Amino acid sequence: xxxxxxxxxxxxxxxxxxxxxxxxxxxxxxxxxxxxxxxxxxxxxxxxxxxxxxxxxxxxxxxxxxxxxxxxxxxxxxxxxxxxxxxxxxxxxxxxxxxxxxxxxxxxxxxxxxxxxxxxxxxxx
Numbered sequence: 001x002x003x004x005x006x007x008x009x010x011x012x013x014x015x016x017x018x019x020x021x022x023x024x025x026x027x028x029x030x031x032x033x034x035x036x037x038x039x040x041x042x043x044x045x046x047x048x049x050x051x052x053x054x055x056x057x058x059x060x061x062x063x064x065x066x067x068x069x070x071x072x073x074x075x076x077x078x079x080x081x082x083x084x085x086x087x088x089x090x091x092x093x094x095x096x097x098x099x100x101x102x103x104x105x106x107x108x109x110x111x112x113x114x115x116x117x118x119x120x121x122x123x124x125x
Contacts, residue, residue: 022050023061027107030068030099044069060115061106068102071122 029043044066051062075095082088109116 021110022046023054023058023065023110024107026062026065027103027110030065030103034096040069040072057110057113057115060118061110063118064102064106064116067121068099068106072099 026043026047029039029046033040033043047062047065047069051059051066054062072095075091075098079088079092079095082091106116
């Protein structure tokens with residue numbers, strides 16, 4: 001019987017029981033935040049609370065989600081401040097696309113059991 005988890009990759013996260021998969025809940029709260037703006041705040045709080053006792057896989061996603069929240073908030077504030085100039089609308093559009101791409105990439109990596117890289121910064125993930 002061979003070990004199917006060779007190469008250091010962690011097994012995929014079980015998506016059957018969503019409440020036992022808090023990183024996925026946070027990603028879903030971020031998406032729902034486009035409709036109900038307070039939900040990403042709840043998501044980042046969940047990420048902060050669970051980060052210290054998480055597995056390395058979950059911690060990488062929590063760190064990614066926390067980074068996404070704060071950088072997205074910065075872009076949203078800049079967009080709101082500059083919305084009276086046309087550049088604000090472009091910043092807002094970029095922030096929405098940026099957030100969607102990062103969350104989709106995070107969900108895809110989480111569903112494959114892959115950790116997020118720690119050096120993503122302002123990139124798309």
